[in-house]
Amino acid sequence: xxxxxxxxxxxxxxxxxxxxxxxxxxxxxxxxxxxxxxxxxxxxxxxxxxxxxxxxxxxxxxxxxxxxxxxxxxxxxxxxxxxxxxxxxxxxxxxxxxxxxxxxxxxxxxxxxxxxxxxxxxxxxxxxxxxxxxxxxxxxxxxxxxxxxxxxxxxxxxxxxxxxxxxxxxxxxxxxxxxxxxxxxxxxxxxxxxxxxxxxxxxxxxxxxxxxxxxx
Amino acid sequence: xxxxxxxxxxxxxxxxxxxxxxxxxxxxxxxxxxxxxxxxxx
Numbered sequence: 001x002x003x004x005x006x007x008x009x010x011x012x013x014x015x016x017x018x019x020x021x022x023x024x025x026x027x028x029x030x031x032x033x034x035x036x037x038x039x040x041x042x043x044x045x046x047x048x049x050x051x052x053x054x055x056x057x058x059x060x061x062x063x064x065x066x067x068x069x070x071x072x073x074x075x076x077x078x079x080x081x082x083x084x085x086x087x088x089x090x091x092x093x094x095x096x097x098x099x100x101x102x103x104x105x106x107x108x109x110x111x112x113x114x115x116x117x118x119x120x121x122x123x124x125x126x127x128x129x130x131x132x133x134x135x136x137x138x139x140x141x142x143x144x145x146x147x148x149x150x151x152x153x154x155x156x157x158x159x160x161x162x163x164x165x166x167x168x169x170x171x172x173x174x175x176x177x178x179x180x181x182x183x184x185x186x187x188x189x190x191x192x193x194x195x196x197x198x199x200x201x202x203x204x205x206x207x208x209x210x211x212x213x214x215x216x
Numbered sequence: 217x218x219x220x221x222x223x224x225x226x227x228x229x230x231x232x233x234x235x236x237x238x239x240x241x242x243x244x245x246x247x248x249x250x251x252x253x254x255x256x257x258x
Contacts, residue, residue, distance in 0.1 A: 120250070208254050
């Protein structure tokens with residue numbers, strides 16, 4: 001029996017709970033108080049559960065109770081899956097690709113940067129800045145609208161996922177939780193360390209991976 | 217009327233110039249070539 005507790009911190013974590021509750025292999029999803037929902041039971045403590053899911057609040061609750069976590073951010077000295085986020089999704093897409101030239105994200109936000117990344121329509125060309133995550137340089141292109149995209153461009157092929165930002169980000173976290181459930185979590189592992197399982201979970205929850213060859 | 221007419225003409229010309237520049241700028245933006253196909257991660 002797999003019991004998950006989600007520490008809700010906004011729309012993304014609630015969407016992750018919704019994706020997980022219907023996922024095969026997940027028996028029970030609860031919300032950590034004080035969050036409330038008519039669709040989920042609420043627990044005052046994650047004690048006894050298998051995994052705590054969310055962001056900073058989840059990391060804190062997991063650490064306090066000695067329970068593995070699946071989080072959107074990074075982890076220090078704590079068992080769990082980290083970067084269950086568009087960053088983790090992009091790095092999972094990059095696993096196994098030859099000569100990766102560009103790893104890029106399109107996210108809602110204020111545009112900045114002096115390099116241009118061209119995403120599939122309707123996001124199209126956007127200015128980007130380079131941000132570093134777990135030692136990886138990623139071009140982050142923020143702009144108007146609610147869409148998000150993760151894109152990896154290698155020498156032989158390109159891969160992309162494009163969807164509503166909350167939907168995509170919620171699934172990126174929920175899929176990390178699936179990786180966590182299927183792993184012996186004695187330490188912190190990045191979501192892309194089990195890239196095939198991570199991407200398969202994300203696809204089963206509704207994301208679509210697009211790919212094209214660079215050959216003419 | 218004689219004073220307003222040149223202003224209207226100048227406004228119309230300015231609007232046309234702005235519209236032309238906008239179209240040119242959007243034409244200069246690179247576009248994704250497409251060709252994406254859905255794939256299974258396995």
